Amino acid sequence: MPESAATAVSRTPSGRLALANASEQIALGPLDGRYQSAVAPLVDYLSEAALNRDRVAVEVEWLIHLTSNNVLPGTTPLSAEQQEKLRAIVTEFDAASVKELAEIEAVTVHDVKAVEYYIGRRLPAIGIENLTALVHFGCTSEDINNLSYALGIKGAVESVWLPAARALVAQISTMARDNRDVPMLSRTHGQPATPTTLGKELAVTAHRLTRQLERISKTEYLGKINGATGTYAAHVAAVPSADWQSVGKGFVEGLGLTWNPLTTQIESHDWQAELYADIARFNRILHNVCTDIWSYISIGYFRQIPVAGATGSSTMPHKVNPIRFENAEANLEISNGLLDTLGATLVTSRWQRDLTDSSSQRNIGVAFGHSLLAISNVSKGLERLDVAEEVLAADLDQNWEVLGEAIQMVMRAEAIAGVEGMENPYERLKDLTRGQRVDGARMQEFVSGLGLSPEAQERLLALTPGLYTGIADALVDHLK
Incomplete structure (x- = not known):
């Protein structure tokens, strides 16, 4: 029966139902679909919504900073209650806030300007509508964006990625200690070579990964708030009496970031490139772990503990495939593809500003997500391994x-x-x-x-x- 106008549904050119119009949102990418649960903690730091929340936080703290330090003539410090209400704009940021910001941006066609208006709407309820002009004072969009990205990346690394990576390295270290004296035939160039122990080989891996984590843990997250071309020109024009370098430095450091005194319109992003190179190196070492473990499984050094009810192969009932390590390999490669691109792209900007970094940085969460997913898979894969000591011993006796x-x-x-x-x-x-x-x-x-x-x-x-x-x-x- 033909569909009536009232019941007509959207279809693709091939005649299939258009899933994009489903009542519930269907994810295009695997991180927001199939693997969403594994990477969900990153949403609080590296999603578009988290970026907007951090933008609101930076704008709010800038307003408080300017008034608290009497930077502008005619302003006085806000009361503790007023500061608390301002900061509540950040702490109460929710799905409705995301929707409202999107509605404002549909008019402004500018994401940071939408944040400025979003905050301005809330000042009358706090009793400080006279300070509306102080929101975004002296700032270019990149003053807000660079600090917001730095806060989000710092939070994602320190609160999500590093804890997961450290837990995995601790897991490998425990396996190394447990198997420290289990002898194993080495293979150099794929050929039988001087024996080692399984524990020592795992310790090599853990040691390599630990060095990278130490580098990552020492990352400096830089920020700036110095205007349209990094000269404080608008600041000085408006309030020539203020020590704007001191004001900016104090603000950036007050956010827990490192002040960058010399920039163009953008913070140069060099620290991001350095961080992504370190994480990519961690990923590459972990990729090597996956290929080695996979190979040891293939020659019987490790037995995989079957998961009750799980299917190894759709046609060969005997198989337990090393899918966790294969999945991790793929995700590490995707993560590194993005991290390498980000590192190469972000350090370059035409003259004082171009917008290539704006699109690039929206993929930071994706790069971290694939790495975090890989870490999760390796950890789960290691949990299902049992060392076949008799196989290792037999291999040694044959050589x-x-x-x-x-x-x-x-x-x-x-x-x-x-x-x-x-x-x-x-x-x-x-x-x-x-x-x-x-x-x-x-x-x-x-x-x-x-x-x-x-x-x-x-x-x-x-x-x-x-x-x-x-x-x-x-x-x-x-x-x-």
Whole structure:
């Protein structure tokens, strides 16, 4: 039956129902849809709504700062009650506020101007409508934006991303300590090599990640409030008697940021590029963790603990796929693609200002979101791993040739000590081991025929691939 005008629904050119007109909003991107729960904490810091709330906060604090310091003739400090009511504009910022701001912006076609008007509407109720002209005083939009982004990014890093990253590194560190003395065959260039311990290899990873977290934790979040081209020109024209550098510095530092004294219209964003490079480096190391763990799973070093009711493969019932690590790899790559682009784009601006940074910075939350999602997936993946120690032991027992390094090094030491018959140790071990498997009996037979000193021979005859791990277990103690 044909649809009547009253019941007609929107359809795409292919005849399908238009999902964009569904009664409930359908997300275009996976971070706001499928993976929303994993990245939800970032919404409070890096969403458009959070940006607007921070803009309101900066404008409010600027008004309070100007009046509290008697910067402008004719103003007096606000009462504690008036300051509290002003700050309530920020603390009570909600969905209705977001809607109202959008309605104002539809008229102004300018996001920061909408914030100025939004605050101005509320001053009469506080009894300070005479200060309407003081809202956004001396500011260009970028004065508000750079501080708002800095506050949002700082909050996202310190309250969401860093805690999640630190928890993951702590999880890896615990695994390293738990497996510090579990011997494991190394593979350099994909070939059997000097054994190590599983714990030591995990500790290497944790140590690398920790260094990056230490760099990130020391990030300086810069800000400025110096006008249209960074000269305080409008400020000085309006109030030449004020020490505007001191006023601006005090305000920026009062927000918990680092004052940048030399800028164009925009804060140069160099600190953002530095931060994103550090986070991208963390991501890349974590990506390496994923590929290594995936490879260890593939050769049986780790068993994956099945999740009750979960399907590994749609057609092969026996499979438990390492999807957490594969998902993390993809999200780390997407995150780094964005972080690298942001870092390259934000440090460049034509002359005193262009707007490329405006569009770029709206993707900061997406870059962080994919990284946070990856961290979550790696953590969940590690929780479902069980070390197959018998597989690691069997692998070592199949590769006695890795003791060739130890034997030829002992022969070198014996030669230096004056023991005869220790010539060409490397070449002799190469002839014995290169390109072929040597079992324990053959290796011990070879050692017994070398003519080593009794102490050296006894030491080598007691050595097995599983015992040839040096001080790997002790090295785990370097973890913080």
